Amino acid sequence: MEQLLRQIENYRNEIESIVPNGAEALEAYRIKFLGTKGIVKSLFTEIKNVPADKKKEFGLVLNEFKQLAEAKYESWKSQATESGPGDKSKPDLTLPADTAPLGSRHPISLMRNNIIAIFQRLGFSVAEGPEIEDDWHNFTALNLPEHHPARDMQDTFYIHQNPDWLLRTHTSNIQIREMEKGVLPLRIVCPGRVYRNETISARSHCFFHQIEGLYIDENVSFADLKQTLYYFVQEMYGTDVKIRFRPSYFPFTEPSAEMDINCQICNGAGCTVCKHTGWVEILGCGMVHPKVLSNCGIDPEKYTGFAFGMGIERPALLKYGINDIRLFSENDIRFLKQFTPAI
């Protein structure tokens, strides 16, 4: 009995002096003290050899020892797992960081930036204007006085509180605002969102985007307009692209034209995009009407200029092979994330 108690005392000292050091040593400790053939178990089998009057005292000592051995195991174990990689309660600073998902640019922004970049290389700068506009800047100054039949070309959203206010139907309002500033020569491209009261379908929407161009200086000619636009489409679609100008009508330009390019989808063979004509209209243009110049305080005897306006949605549909304009404004992340952040 005395010998057994001394043995327990030695084991107790041994356990207390152990410094926990890793999972392997922990397992060895468990097997040695707590395993099925371990020290605690074997000490319990000694009970039968202890004299009956000492059994109680021995039992108490042995139980205490067993608790000590188990407590040591538990604290060692929790220490081992806390600092280990599997611990969910603390961040594991050794793991590599999550990659932050990169956003992507909207296809309309990509197309707009492409167009702007081309004109910037020709010396155009970017100007913007308000989407809520007054009648003067959206219509009247552009040679569309009240009751002018051409106002019906664009179904306008008016603002209830003030009949003079509307959602701009085109980016041509920016031309007026820039010309009114009176700083010449003027060479600008004006991107922006525009609104028209149209039925929403795969082909048209009640809002969309345009880019307007304007160049005012002395001696600006229709030849300058053609060359500028030819440069633009060559940069955009490649040097093989063909253009044609058709006479057209806009109240704010005289003469006016619409410009087509040969169909980039079927290359002239005929398809639904070009409605089997081989040509796709991409913009309207013309020489700025003298009345528009004088409306903005510019002398039409001294200055001339050209202007053009184009939608952004259609070239984006063509470029990215999208068949429904509504996708642009639905914010479906599965659609949006297909466009890489190019510019």
Ligand code: DAH
């Ligand atoms: N504002 C016209 C539209 O929305 C587009 C346009 C045509 C703009 C000819 C122009 C232009 O500056 O010269 O349909």
